[in-house]
Amino acid sequence: MATLAEPAVARRDLLTRVGIRGLAAREAAFAYSIVGVIYLFFTLFVFGPLVLAFYVSFTRWDGLAPLAEARFVGIDNYALLFTSERFIMSLWHDFEWTYKAYIGQIGLGLMLALIVINITRFQTLARLIAFTPFILPIVAVSILFTILMNPVWGVFNAALNFVGLPSNRWLTDPATAMDAAVLMIVWKYAGYYMILFITALLAVPQEYYDAAHIDGAGPLQTFFYITVPMILPAFIFISVINVIGNLQVFTPIFVMTQGGPNRATEVVVLLMYNTAFNNFQYSVANAMAIVLFVIILVLTVFQMKVLKRGAAAEE
């Protein structure tokens, strides 16, 4: 193949035609074997359970008997859910938790971010402190807040009394339990959202601010005409992950109130857990999971739509 006349070219040509192709085949073979393992894993531990959840939600089954004994009941479980006052209440509690936590976490996070990027010193320290609650185990923090909120000797009441306000029953009063639980989650996540917003705010080119300054725009004008539109895509993204996360709330409620008092804080995942593992209505719990998943999906798509419209309006 390699003639004396043009050895270098011919050798490279040979490598290109035989060598690279051989390598490409080897590369693809390796890739498919890895991708095969990945898909096998997901089939067993993700797609499999997903199909099982979907199938079981149309049957009556306690989760303990052999799966063959699951009796097909059509949409009975779903019909049961939407006529069950308790499930509807748990959905409302989910929404209540989510909108309150959303306002607290995103509102406080954005406010702190706007302040922190404008101060000249101690920025790193502010980020360090704000992020600390986020990394702590949620169980430890939930227990801590239960102790702080003790209606008899809790420090929160001591603080209220100190500034002349009456004591509160916090987690033990159906009227305030949800707000008290949300207070903990806002404390835990405000700094995390602050960090996310700082990153988004710093991505806005400084020239825009300089130009606005030269044109004589005040701080409020600058905020509404430059900052808001520029961080809108990031804002929607942050908003999406917030809603997805908050609708799935389980651990803080499970640790702090077990859904009480008087079911005032019973959220969907908690009811799902109790339905599956205390009442052994396993198939009903799976139907709940699917309903909640669809709600999360719809809210995500809805927010994405807003994002697209916001981005389009900008152009």
Next chain:
Amino acid sequence: MATVQAEIEPIAAAPVRRARRLPLENLRWQRVVIEGLAYLFLIVSAILMLLPLFWMIVGGFKAEWEVTAVPAVWLPSQWRWDNYLYVMTQSLIGTGYKNSLILVTIVTVIQVVTSVVGGYVFAKLRFPGREVLFIGVISTLMLPGFLIQIPLFVMMAKLEWLNTYQAMIVPFLLTPFGIFMMRQFMTGLPTEYIDSARMDGASETSVIWRIVFPLVREPAAALAIFVFIQHWNELFWPLLVLRQREMFTLPLALFALNGDYNTVYSLILAGATLAIIPVIIIYAVLQEHIIRGVTLTGLKG
């Protein structure tokens, strides 16, 4: 999903810049007042964020009556290290600590390795169908934990894996999130080293070990931190699959301790303090990695 992906990159790529000033230089006294108020607000926020933590750590050293005293007692009359010793050796916390350390370390190490390998395959190898197969992987990111884990529990029960380490490890050997994150980093890496190593006859495995791993050390460390913290703090899955007390992880042990009839609050506070120690150490040593990595892992919610 493509939209989410497109949104993350600009956020993650944001460089750190110096403080951005409000356009108020022409009004100096006004600026001073505003900055003063800003610092005041931040100081109050910082105190509110740290005070509960202080109360927890100090509370672990108190005698029981000091925790529940009215009016509140801020510092213990005597620092009772015994509380910590007792909790670690005589309660479930010790067991939970051991189980959590073992399980979380195993899961973290394996998940980082599988994420690097998976990310490498989808970022750097050329094969027909790559994009479609990758979309298939990241589409599972949309599935919330509860939807998968409740049916997964039944599978574990049928396999007779309840109360075993493998139930806590095997379902987490690889995650779409880890693969996604590592792929995002590797897409931007130069291909020359990898290609030339391959031309020299290096096998794919040795390419991954010798060339890819050193290049992704930084993002892999960020991923490792997040996997560790996430699994260290997780309650839902262990609550489903671990029913015997000697198998409890730390969050479960804490929860059980809190639910006991004769609750001793000072000991619970000591247990909660012990539970935060590993994450505080990791945070203190690697804060820069963590804060830099947070926007990417923000996807996790």
